[in-house]
Amino acid sequence: MQNTLTTNPLREGVSTRQAPGPCALVIFGATGDLTHRKLVPALYNLAHEGQLPQSFAIVGFARRPKTHDQFRAELRESVAQFSRFQPINPAVWDSFAQAIFYHQSEFGDTKGYQALGTLLKKLDGERGTAGNRLFYLATAPTEFTGIIQHLGANGLVQSEDRPEISCRIIVEKPFGRSLATAQELNHELADVFGERQIFRIDHYLGKETVQNIVALRFANEIFEPLWNQRYVDHVQITVAESLGVEDRGGYYDKSGALRDMVQNHMMQLLSLVAMEPPTALEAEVIHDEKVKVLRSIRPITPDQVQQFTVRGQYAKGSMAGKPVPGYREEKNVPPDSRTETFVALKLFIDNWRWAGVPFYLRHGKRLPKGVAEIAVQFKAPPAVLFAAESTAPLQPNALVLRIQPDEGIAIRMNAKVPGNELNLQPVKMDFRYGGSFGSRSPEAYERLLHDAILGDSTLFTRRDEVERSWRIIDAIIAGWDASPAPFPYESGTWGPPEAEEFIERDGREWRRP
């Protein structure tokens, strides 16, 4: 009788990450942009790094007829264009391509799912995928419910009670467009999948700098003692985009800036910045801490939206010296649209750590530049020592976490200007990822896909996080529905003048990232 080892002794020192087990990944919406630009290049990158399972298969599920080889050839072009490993390594590609298959079916066709089941069983035998499944919903959200129901009805989903077989589903954003629709989608998912089998993706969480928020806060003793209402004056989270809605006018007009960016990405950033130290770096523990933050956010009631929010819509203007149309002139956008393309919010987190500290969230399209950052602005020091000598008021310290571009961390502090007089000037200590670690970080989707194959949901969002977030957003939307139209702002500016007045009322100002 053989002795079974509980751990793999050859693994010691080879890699800190466990190799994922066998798996077949089924991508619904396999001919779409997301698959070609992000998912398959990320999978190829994982293959290149040797991080895919030994027994692995990718099945593209889509409506258009094509052969396996046609599909592989199209994906090769995408990988050549979008992979971070250039040029393609022929040996890696050949091996990777052998794992790619195409399955043509309408999303609502039962026979298509039965045939998918047959193909997956065949791959279990031929490629050793061992019955393990990872379904990826990369379709339009209108298809989600139908696909989930068909997966369940056609016996393609194994219960989470069978630990020997893994079956998971990744759901792309948007996860609902209101609390009610998110709950409905959660119910549909829960009818077929257990919560531990559901991976709600938010690609922001796969970004290195976002993961670094936890490292910065909890691996450095100098920050955490200051991370509270005693020392922090306010926090600004900015996600600015220079692009307009491009060819997404039809979709965007039904969504708007609040649903498209704030409900998911910005609420996740807020949770990570504000959460209490987790007791372990484990998925459930971190989700618990993030949910506590979301539960502590003081709701904005519909009659308070004028006081706590500003919304705007971009008008024509110019970007990088070229004229650009206004939102209402964009393709597939109604000329009388009331959809916001800019939003500024003031939120309070009613807990011991953050009582009285406003969190300002700002997001917009057609702003002067594309940038995402979190700025923790500390309280101004008492001016007793320098008020008489210094001509300008002291600038408070700020800690800025830049998420894109130029990921990094900067600290603003005051220093004496050399000379006989006591003049103080703010200076910036700047750490750039690109400068310190090179610029070859993995793409967000690489990390997230790898984690999903492994079954690690730390960087995904849990049901209660999504629903808590929608609860906050729904109340704001209800208030906006009864309010005047969004304020127009010229493309290429930092939003409507009302947004400036909004923060100036509090004696503060927006950062210029």
Place this chain on the structure above:
Amino acid sequence: MPSGAQLETFASGVETAVDVAQIERQLHELWQLASESEKDPAQRQITHACLFNFVVLCETDTEAAHATEVVNALTDRHPCRAILLSVGADAAQSELSASISAHCHLAGTGQKQVCCEQIVIRATGQSVLHLGSAVLPLLESDLPTIVWWQGNFLRRNDLFRRLVSVSDRLIYDTSAWPDPQPQLANLARAITEHSRCNFTDLSWTRLGLWRKLAAEFFDEVHCRAELTCIRAVDVVHGRGPGASLRARLYGSWIAAQLGWPVAWAKARIHLSERDDSDATSVGMLSVMLKTDDATFSIRKNYGENAASATIDMPNACGLPRKRAFWPTDDASLLSQELDTVARDAVYGKALSMLIALLKESTGPMAS
């Protein structure tokens, strides 16, 4: 204060001679000038970055030129203060001279360049004995010091002891040592003696993919059971510097990780050399781990920069896994090592097993 032209020369990588005692001051002034030029968009935009001290030992002019190329490639991902110590062959004349230059790389898509400084100190004759004292004041404080010693550091005991006492890591390449096997016991003694310093052999780094592929076989529980029943490890290597040593080190690694006594390792590990005309027959060529029920194989693919790993076992997937080899030029190997900071205890265990096996002179592990 240096001029804008001197800054331009420095940032473009051209070496400027400087007095050894003035190196720090010259660098300080150049970086100060660079930070002032940041305010003028017409000037070259430079950021000075440094994450560690990187001391490189070069025993010939060829090694020094190679080291400069490696540092240039390395600083793209690992900004550092590079200090190249060039030990001249001219024993009659004692001279100590220095030069400074920078390696600059564009950061991301921007126009700003991230630059690292390189200091070259050349010593001949008796001055070689004083190289240590020239280096120590140049180490940036509060940053780790990593020494890359091209050639065999055991041959320069004084300088080695001086440097290793202030180093966090010593990187060397036994594949480049002429006849390394008799020196392995001394190497192991040095590792034990200087336990504060992390010793890294690039020969071991070259085995990274081979070790990873072998480890991946046994991540799955039904395969892991086979680990306790391995009765033979066949390692085939080809030509090339250090190929035979690496094959031995690889076999020793498996034996050490599986906790085999030396006698078992001696009986179960089989090494062979294949010397055919194929240009790719260099380094490690194949590994087979055999049990009564299964064979786990890793093979370097002919004509490809890749290896395939296959399991021949009932109820196991027989499809080969194919993995591209990681680049094995010095810059890539060093970069790979600099990505990790943890001490590699596994290497020490493999080396001890190899030394024990080499003592058994009649075994297959003997040269």
